[in-house]
Amino acid sequence: MTAPDLLLRGARTYDGGAPLDVRLSGGLVDAIAPSGMLDADGAETVELEGRYIGPGLWDAHVHFTQWVIQQRRVDLAGTRSAADAVAVVREALTNGFPSTDGVLFGYGYRDGLWGEPVTRAALDVFAQPVVLINGDLHSAWMNSAGAARLGLHPDATGVVSEGEWIGTLQRFHAEAALPVGDYRTAAAAAAARGVVGVVEYENVLNIDEWAERVAAGVDSLRVDAAVWPDELDTALARGLRTGDPVEPTGLVTMGRLKVVVDGSLNTRTAYCWDPYPGLDAHSAHGCGVSSIPVSELRDLLVRARAGGIEAAVHAIGDRANTEVLDTFEELGMRGIIEHAQLVRSDDFARFARLGLIASVQPEHAMDDRDVADRYWAGRTDRAFAFGSLHAAGVALRLGSDAPVAPLDPWHAIASGVSRSRGDRAAWHPEQSLPLDVALGASTRHPLAVGAPADVMITDADPYALDRDALRGMPVSATLLAGRFTHRAL
Incomplete structure (x- = not known):
């Protein structure tokens, strides 16, 4: 699946960058120079005519x-x-x-x-x-x-x-298997929004399912394919480690062990320190649901680590987040906490000190703001607290949790920056993210020599757009390892 060499001529970088040329070769960014300074050297030349170039986008949490x-x-x-x-x-x-x-x-x-x-x-x-x-x-x-x-x-x-x-x-x-063409169409639609990769969290043996899809032509995305506890032994028996390619093209790699320790806000099962309104803290589910005991979580993480598989743990309520932080700290492990929707004030700094990544979904804050105001009343200053996580020094990754929100990183970026949508005022605007942080949390590699040639070309500079225009960013091309997966030039 080697792509021909390309010379992308006359591009601009975001936020006022001067015109430049970018040469892609062998699936990598081969050279970057001021416009007119690079020879084609046999590469196909594509005139970008002042469009904007940046790294391709990732959605860090999908159920494809x-x-x-x-x-x-x-x-x-x-x-x-x-x-x-x-x-x-x-x-x-x-x-x-x-x-x-x-x-x-x-x-x-x-x-x-x-x-x-x-x-x-x-x-x-x-x-x-x-x-x-x-x-x-x-x-x-x-x-x-x-x-x-x-x-x-x-x-x-x-x-x-x-x-x-x-x-x-x-x-x-x-x-009830879906036609492979449906997957191909959905992957192409993601590529048309600048997406080059997704982190897959479906509760199946994703490594095998995605290897089969790529072999059948669903090849416009990179996929980090997670494993759930019931298939952990299968992955360990195969000797797979996080980051290992699992099929010949290298598009599908072994992801992380996904463990769910609590429920969700909308179902009122997120595990919290305080009870949900109208429920007794001592009732069976008054404070939400703890899906697995901490001892079981610890054992799963230890087994995965021994086999080279890193961890991603779903924790939404503040008590769930505290207990997951405790477990990572006890084991001396790094990993990802998925969602981190409600975090105890003292835990933001601990999140950063432990070197954990927060994988968050800004569209959820817009979908759930009223539900949070009702069921987490008095606590929403630390709900969907992306700004507090960033200020504490926590590394962020942005995702959609599709289909919970659309598989479109521009939606996540716009909501993360504005904390608003439609005709509503910003909700807890102090928790907004700077645009450069939101963009960085939606990519894997910078546009730099030697980086994978996973590139996005847009018709506008994100720094020049308002909230709604950013949400609908026009993407004119997406390249994966130097190969066009979307082209509207």
Whole structure:
């Protein structure tokens, strides 16, 4: 998959940089010089005519199959009540919306602010199996037929959450394989937004699934493919270490061990020090859910480290983050904490001192600001606290958690910088990130000689754009290892 040598002539770097030429060769940036100073030396010349050049973007947290399959689910993102969701389902069934193996799936409802509780009975008006997935992926609301089809036994709410639900969702969709063309289309769409790589956190054996996809032509992205605890032994038995290529092109590499230690804010299962409103701190889930004991987390991290596999731990609530920090500190390990949505004030500095990376999703702050104001009242000064993490010296990576938010780093960058979206004022603007930090947290390598030729070309300078223009940044080309994966020049 060696790309021909290219000379990109007449580009500009961000924030007022002078015109320059960039030569790409052998999958690397071969030379950079003021415009007109580089010879083509047999390379194909591409005139950029003053467009802007920078490193390609990464989305540091995706669930790619869930992102791809989203188009086959009824869109519930705009629903504002249980009755509203039922009406959307009724309309979908009336209009013949396609099912997946006999089940009508919906996605994107967020019931944290609904004035009425969800019930199984409300969906039992439909004879067809119906399963509606929460926008955070951590729970689903279903009717009796849907529960029976999936082999689940929800209570009167019709809701199944956390480990039982996540495992069921993965098993069901593993049996209903998607066409490889759907993956190819989704990867091409990401490349059209400047994306050169993603960190894949689907709860399957990602290294094998992505190796098969690349062999079938899904080759416009690099993929760091994580492993979950139930497949850790498989990865260890193969001798795979974090960063190892797992297929011939080198596009797919062994990622990290992904461990989930708590739930989510929208499902009210994020593990916190203080109880959720109306719940007793001593009740079973008054402060959220601890998905696994700390001792089990410790054992998993030790086993992974012994085999050269690094760790990425999902922690959303402040108590979950504290316990994960404690574990990393006890083991003397570095790693990534995914989400870090609510962090105790004393833990920001500890985050940095331990050398941990915070992988965060700025669009979640925009989606969840009202839910946070309700369920984390009095604590939102340290919720989605990207500014505090950066000020403490914590290395950041930005992602989408697609399909929870769109697989588009420009959305994350714009929300991280502005803390606002649409016609709403900035939410806790003190937690905004500088643009250079947000851009850096969305890339892996600088545009420099010797770096991978993973390059993005835009029609505008991000430093010259307002919030909405930045969100919709026009990308005219994306190159992966010097090969065009998107070209609109």
